[in-house]
Amino acid sequence: MDSPAPAPTVTPTGTRSSAAPVAVSLGDPAGIAPELIAEAWLQRRAAGLSPFFAVGGALTLGMAAASRGHTLPVRQIERPAQALEIFEEALPVLGEADCAPQFGAPDEAGARLALHSLTEATDLARTGAAGAVVTGPIAKARLATVGFAHPGQTEFLAEACALGPDDAVMMLAGPNLRTVPLTVHEPLARVPGLITPELITHKARIVARALVRDFGLVAPRIAITGLNPHAGEDGRMGEEEIRIIAPAIAQLQAEGLAVTGPHPADALFAAHERSGYDVALCMYHDQALIPIKTLDFDAGVNVTLGLPIIRTSPDHGTAFGIAGRNIASPGAMIAALRMAGECAARRAAGLLP
């Protein structure tokens, strides 16, 4: 692969000094999010986490911690800023919305609490009362039953920030890899019709800007995949690469971005290829998410690029099958909290435009 030199990075200083605490939404309370939020607070010092607070769910969080054999000190707060004062002693919880979940058995009350917590946490980040929002995983089909009309939280956040759905870009980031799905929660049969040069250039520009602003890369290298086997093999296995993807890449290169491709996706995630780029822009959901969840499941973070606010989430879902059983690993939740704190500190320090 055509591999430019590694992009230098700018590192923020004082990543624990973000002015406002991080707001955490509960996700589906019957899933693993509450126990992992509790576990992350218990590990806050060793993990070096910035202060955070949960939006609602004091009882839920206590029950979730108990399912892992912990007694969790929880303290109600009335304003986000109070989280900074008490974070060392107790897990701050803002608001009294709650339920008594049966772990592994999602219900309507839980879906309503999840939606309320997500909405409130997002609002707090939008107004600046929270420095970032970390969202617990939701089951989209269950939230749809209580009025959630979006394919996922990414599109919900875009609308809450008065942006179009394509202006909020999903990136999965782990220690070994960053990937972006160009098309996201779409049936596979629709994907070829959704891939356009405009969508590729639009999302690639958002990715490049965000990797500079929020991740401190100086000149991010973006590898763009093909859609078809062998990136179309010169048109013998599909023409999207020739008609759509290559012209978009040429346009981005003309703008001075460090973009390569279209790359055959099958080999792009091998170790020797990964050192040649900072992010892979892939054509559809599973092309992007299979490699990262295979390589980095326990430390993978879903981060939304292009928003005026910072939003991260663990890469996993609700995992109802293991909720409340002291099995779920807190690694990705801790990584999401850490990344939110670091990105908030970068923006607060104004290191980069």
Ligand SMILES: NC(=O)c1ccc[n+]([C@@H]2O[C@H](COP(=O)([O-])OP(=O)(O)OC[C@H]3O[C@@H](n4cnc5c(N)ncnc54)[C@H](O)[C@@H]3O)[C@@H](O)[C@H]2O)c1
């Ligand atoms: N950020 C989000 O909101 C988000 C992300 C992915 C999936 N989901 C939703 O979650 C629901 C379940 O999706 P799924 O089953 O495809 O994915 P999942 O991530 O919930 O589970 C996949 C597998 O990984 C295991 N697993 C998940 N998290 C784990 C952890 N922290 N430690 C150990 N094992 C873990 C599960 O037990 C399961 O075997 C769906 O409704 C989906 O929409 C939400």
Ligand SMILES: N[C@H](C(=O)O)[C@H](O)COP(=O)(O)O
């Ligand atoms: N596509 C994501 C995944 O599989 O991990 C996930 O569904 C989360 O999407 P939102 O952040 O848009 O809810």
